[in-house]
Every structure is written in C-alpha cells, then in structure tokens.
Amino acid sequence: MSETKSYKVSVGKRAISDYMASIAIIFNQGVKTVVIRGCGDNIHRAVTLYNALKSRLGDSIKLANVRIGSEKRGFKYVPYIEIEVERV
Numbered sequence: 249m250s251e252t253k254s255y256k257v258s259v260g261k262r263a264i265s266d267y268m269a270s271i272a273i274i275f276n277q278g279v280k281t282v283v284i285r286g287c288g289d290n291i292h293r294a295v296t297l298y299n300a301l302k303s304r305l306g307d308s309i310k311l312a313n314v315r316i317g318s319e320k321r322g323f324k325y326v327p328y329i330e331i332e333v334e335r336v
Contacts, residue, residue: 254281254332259294267297268304275335281312284331287319291329298331309333 255274257267271282286294301309313332318325 253279254283255279256283256285259284259286259290259297261290264293264297264300268300271297271301271333272305275309280335282333284333285328287328288326291327294329294331298333301333308336310336 257271257274259267267284271284274282284294284297286292298311302311310333311331312334313330315330315332316328318327320326
C-alpha cells in the first residue's frame with residue numbers, strides 16, 4: 249500500500265478497543281495517515297479514541313490536524329470533529 253494514502257475511521261457505537269485494533273492494522277499495512285471522525289453524540293468517543301491511541305502507541309504517532317464544523321443532515325445541522333493522526 250502507498251504511504252501517502254489516508255484512511256478515514258468513523259466512530260460509532262462499537263467498543264473503543266475495536267477501533268483501536270482497526271487503526272493498528274491500518275498503520276501496520278503501511279498507511280501513514282488516519283482520520284478519526286466523530287459526528288454528533290460520538291464526538292467525545294472520537295476524542296477518547298485518540299487519547300487511548302496516544303497512551304497505547306506513545307511517541308510513534310502524532311496529532312497532525314484537527315477540524316471541527318457542522319454539516320446539514322436533513323433539516324438539522326450536526327457537529328463533527330476530524331482528528332488527523334500520523335504515524336511517525
């Protein structure tokens with residue numbers, strides 16, 4: 249796989265450990281950047297996932313970028329956060 253490829257992981261209701269395992273597999277495949285995305289009620293779960301990754305992987309990952317905003321879904325605006333993590 250190419251190192252320039254970026255993967256997006258959308259955080260939902262699954263266990264945080266499931267997402268951690270998925271991201272570890274993605275990094276082991278040679279991908280350099282992963283974007284963790286949480287929408288609405290799952291924003292705090294995306295932040296928790298990043299903190300768990302940082303405590304587990306330590307200095308082998310770094311925070312590259314954080315984007316926040318809102319998008320229209322139906323008649324409502326839903327907030328989101330995108331946390332971009334790079335493998336060092």
